[in-house]
Amino acid sequence: MNSYKIRQKFVEFFQKKNHKKVVSSSLIPADSSVLFTSAGMQQFIPYLNGKKKSDLKKAVSVQKCFRTSDIKEVGDKVHHTFFEMLGNWSFGDYFKEKAIDLAMEFLTKELGIEKDKLWATIFKGDKNIKEDLESFKFWQKHIPKKRIKKFGKKDNFWGPVGKNGPCGPCSEIHIDMGEGFKSGKCNLKTCGPNCDCGRFVEIWNLVFMEYKKVDSGKFEKLSQKNIDTGAGLERITAVMQKVESDYETDLFQPIMKQIEKLLKVGKVENKKAQRIIADHIRGICFLIADGVLPSNKGRGYILRRLIRRAIRYSRLLGGENNFLIKLAKKIIDHYKKIYPDLNKKNNDIITIIQKESEKFEKTLNQGLKEFRKLVKNAKRKNKDELDSKKVFHLYDTYGFPFELSKEMAKENGLKVDKKGFDKAFKEHKKISRAGAKKKFGGVGDLGESVACQHTATHLLQQALRDVLGKHVKQAGSDLKPERLRFDFTHDKALTDKEIKKVEDIVNEKIKKDLPVTFKEMPLEKVDETGALAFFKEKYPDIVKVYSIGDYSKEVCAGPHVDHTGEIGGFKIIKEKSSGAGIRRIKAKVGKDV
Ligand code: ATP
Ligand code: MG
Numbered sequence: 001m002n003s004y005k006i007r008q009k010f011v012e013f014f015q016k017k018n019h020k021k022v023v024s025s026s027l028i029p030a031d032s033s034v035l036f037t038s039a040g041m042q043q044f045i046p047y048l049n050g051k052k053k054s055d056l057k058k059a060v061s062v063q064k065c066f067r068t069s070d071i072k073e074v075g076d077k078v079h080h081t082f083f084e085m086l087g088n089w090s091f092g093d094y095f096k097e098k099a100i101d102l103a104m105e106f107l108t109k110e111l112g113i114e115k116d117k118l119w120a121t122i123f124k125g126d127k128n129i130k131e132d133l134e135s136f137k138f139w140q141k142h143i144p145k146k147r148i149k150k151f152g153k154k155d156n157f158w159g160p161v162g163k164n165g166p167c168g169p170c171s172e173i174h175i176d177m178g179e180g181f182k183s184g185k186c187n188l189k190t191c192g193p194n195c196d197c198g199r200f201v202e203i204w205n206l207v208f209m210e211y212k213k214v215d216s217g218k219f220e221k222l223s224q225k226n227i228d229t230g231a232g233l234e235r236i237t238a239v240m241q242k243v244e245s246d247y248e249t250d251l252f253q254p255i256m257k258q259i260e261k262l263l264k265v266g267k268v269e270n271k272k273a274q275r276i277i278a279d280h281i282r283g284i285c286f287l288i289a290d291g292v293l294p295s296n297k298g299r300g301y302i303l304r305r306l307i308r309r310a311i312r313y314s315r316l317l318g319g320e321n322n323f324l325i326k327l328a329k330k331i332i333d334h335y336k337k338i339y340p341d342l343n344k345k346n347n348d349i350i351t352i353i354q355k356e357s358e359k360f361e362k363t364l365n366q367g368l369k370e371f372r373k374l375v376k377n378a379k380r381k382n383k384d385e386l387d388s389k390k391v392f393h394l395y396d397t398y399g400f401p402f403e404l405s406k407e408m409a410k411e412n413g414l415k416v417d418k419k420g421f422d423k424a425f426k427e428h429k430k431i432s433r434a435g436a437k438k439k440f441g442g443v444g445d446l447g448e449s450v451a452c453q454h455t456a457t458h459l460l461q462q463a464l465r466d467v468l469g470k471h472v473k474q475a476g477s478d479l480k481p482e483r484l485r486f487d488f489t490h491d492k493a494l495t496d497k498e499i500k501k502v503e504d505i506v507n508e509k510i511k512k513d514l515p516v517t518f519k520e521m522p523l524e525k526v527d528e529t530g531a532l533a534f535f536k537e538k539y540p541d542i543v544k545v546y547s548i549g550d551y552s553k554e555v556c557a558g559p560h561v562d563h564t565g566e567i568g569g570f571k572i573i574k575e576k577s578s579g580a581g582i583r584r585i586k587a588k589v590g591k592d593v
Contacts, residue, residue, distance in 0.1 A: 001111070003237045003251045004338070007062050010086045010231075013106050014060035019088055022061045027082075027290040028299065033528045035299055036066040040087030041207075041228045047091045048209065049166055050224045057093040062086055062233065064286060064339075068302055068524075074279045075272040077183070077245035078201055081306065082283035083234050090227035097138045099206050099227040103173060104142045107204075111240060117176045118143060119200065121193050123157050123169030124150035128219055129211065132156075132169040139171070149193050158205075158228075164213040166222055173204040173231075175239055203239065204231035247275050255281065258330045263317045273313045280310040281327040284353065285335075289345040294356045297543070297555070298527050305401050307356045311364065312404060321361060324353050360399055367398030371405070375412045384413075388420025395421075396428065402541060422542055429557045449589075451559045452567045453484040455516055455548065456506065456589045459564070460486055461532065462552040463505040467498055474532075475582050483573065483586050490583045494575050506570040513565035514549030518558070521545060531555050569593045 001009075011021055025043040027036050034042070040063035046052035047059075063085045073079035088102065107113045120139045125131030131150070139148045150156075159167030174193035177200070187196040194200070209226040211219040234246040241249050247256055255278045259265075265274070287303050294304040307324070314323045328349055336343040374390050386409050394400040406416045457477055464472045468490055476487035494502075520542050526533060531545045531553040546556050548564060561567060568591035578584035 001240045003233060003249060006111070006233065006237055006240060007084075007086070007338070009110050010106065011060055011062065013110050014058075014088045014102075017058070017102065019058040019060040020056060022059050024061060024063045027064050027066050027287060028292065035068060035302065035524055035527070037063065038065050038067045038069075039063070040065070040085045040230050041089070044089055044091070044228070047089070048226050048228065050092070057091055059089040059091075060087070064290075066283060066287065071305075075275050077181075077198070077247070078232070078235055078238075080234060080246065080279045080283070082279070082286050083232055086231045086233055086236070087229050088227070089229070092224040092226065095210075095225050095227060096134050096208050099208070099229065100135065100138045100142070100171070103204055103206060103229065107173070111236070113175070113239060115142070119147045119149065119174045119176060119193050121149045121151050121156055121172045121174065123171075124152055126153060129157075129169070132171070132208070135169065135171050135208065147192075151194060155194055158207040159209070160213045164215060166209045166212055166226070167219075168207060168209040168211050168222075170205055170207040172202050173206070174200040174202050177201055177239075181244070201235055201239075203235050204229060245275075247278060252278055252282075254334050255327060255330050258327060262323060262326060263314070263319055265317055270317060273317055276313050277310050277317075277319075277327070280306045280313075281324060282331050284310065284324075285328050285331045285342060285349050286339075288349045288352050289339070289341045294352065297523050297533055301401075301523060304356065305403060307353065308360050308399070308401060308404060309407075311357055311360055312408075315364065315368075321357070322354075324357055325350055328353050363398040367394055367400055370394060370398065371400070371408060375409070375414065378414055385415045385417055388417050389424045391416050392421050392424035392428065418541075449481060450479060451561045452589045453479045454556070454558065455560045455564060456510075456567050456570055456587070457484055457486055458546065458548055458552045458554050458556070458560075459506045459509050459570070460502070460585065460587065461488070461554070462548075463502045463509075464488060464490075466505060467501045468494070475578075483588050486585045486587070487578050487582050488585070489581055491581045493577070494583065499572050499575055503570060503572050509548065509551055510564045510567045510570060512549065513563045514551060515563055516546060516548050516560045518544045518546045518560075526555055529553060 015021055022043070025037060029037045029042055031042070031045070037043070040061050041048065043063075044059065047054070047056055064082070065085045066082050068081070070079045071081055074081055088099075090099065104118075107118065108115050120143050122135045122139065123129070123132040136148060156170050156172070157167070158170045159165065172193065179199065181199050181201075183198040184196050188194065191197060192200060193202070207228040209228060210222055212222045213219055234249065234251055237249040237251055238246045243249055246252060256274065259274050259277055284303065284306050287299070287306070292299045292303045294300050294307060296304070310324055332342045332346055332349065342349070370390075371394060374386050378384075378386055386405070391402070391405045394405050395402060402416070402418070402421055409416045461472070461474055471489060473489045474486065475489055478485040521529070523541050523543050526543060526545060529545055533555040543555050544557060545553060546558065546560055547553050567589050570587060570589050571593040572585055572587045574584075574586040576584055
């Protein structure tokens, strides 16, 4: 049975049981507090928490998912960054018994999987919530007791997302892939689900949302109980096709074959690298199709990491330039029937991969040379860690994401120090700030003038967005002792009225003497704060988000004043075009402007 048929069977089975088919949502979730859609339930949150009252009581979907948290797992048999999740839902309709019956009916009757191979797990209870005896009873309708295992919160309890909200025990269905599937040693007394040996693969998770965690930390019963399930299409396909890993299924075979052909490598040579390339190129295509662009922050940084990592692994196997492009074409071709967006975005996908690869490949060889030197030096000195400053240099000069150096170091039995890397990054900033000071004449208080201009630039950007609209984005900036220059996206000249309005807002904020504060946070948290990000900056993993009162929030390395009053005043001296769709403002700051 091919994967196409499995998707179709799944949807049709649940449609027959009166579930409404809902199409996959984008990999970029509507709720911007999370980076990517990582499970089918995300688009149903309003239904799950009962906020959205509607006729939708039962749903089925095949959801595109992306899990940044699994990047390290990729290369094994069953974890991918991008994958498809089959799921069915009940919003206040059926509950545990029927969810279990439906899952078992689908697996054994529709797909014909042998019952003897299936195992189930249930929540064993803890000090707050009792053991899930109901599920235990319902499972026994299908599976003998000895194949129903009990685990704690880590494996068999879902949610809440955040501090409180809906949550509940869950049951996982695992399949015994047989002795030959083992890839490690057993860690459980009796081998079974969750054993480290890898013989048992989790194929489906059924979440029984029946509790609500409240502020006091207690769990209350939910008034609307829900079912939320998720099954990995790749894993189920591997079971159905009786193959050794997800990569041998029809979902991955065309791409794996193309890799073998292009690299002229055999099936078994560096299997892990081949799997990583196949996984990443698939993820790359789907991310771009959903509108992600490579950058140094947030989603774009993840995309960049995937592209650079895929290139590095393909080089390891002797892949040449344009290797990724050829693979991308294969992916588009292979998936276009099911995801027409891939085909629509065909040009974008190819161009973006091409540009990004060219950029990285230019420096890759030099960077690798540099890296080998680092390893040699560390080994000669009997160190188990690479020099952090040099690792930062690899990032700054050759575009090696920190994680890439870390991974390569590990392959060489060495470590890298994240703190040291961050410190080197900070120092680098200081030096560039000192450089800026020098540019301003090297006199102490001119450093302050940089700070004034920096803070004024943040106020200006926010004021422009307030007056002209949210399309305004910084396109460049330059600070000189006598003036600041700010380029931004906007397609017509500003009227005198608009200029006056912007100036007035900035001056009002200066007068208010608003405090300027910053918070350091991991790059991926930035989106949640709603902070603006100057894209020209090269961001490290930990960035500073500067806030001016509650008026402006922006990622920046500073320096800034402590209070806006220090800026003194603000005056726009010129406004003109600076290319298509870009305007340029020159302005002065100080007490006497
Ligand atoms: P695992 O423990 O194997 O990582 P999980 O507990 O993280 O799985 P869930 O979050 O319950 O998985 O997701 C539901 C289903 O989605 C899983 O049962 C599995 O079939 C599939 N799945 C989860 N993560 C991945 C992944 N990275 N790649 C492919 N399929 C996945
Ligand atoms: Mg997981």
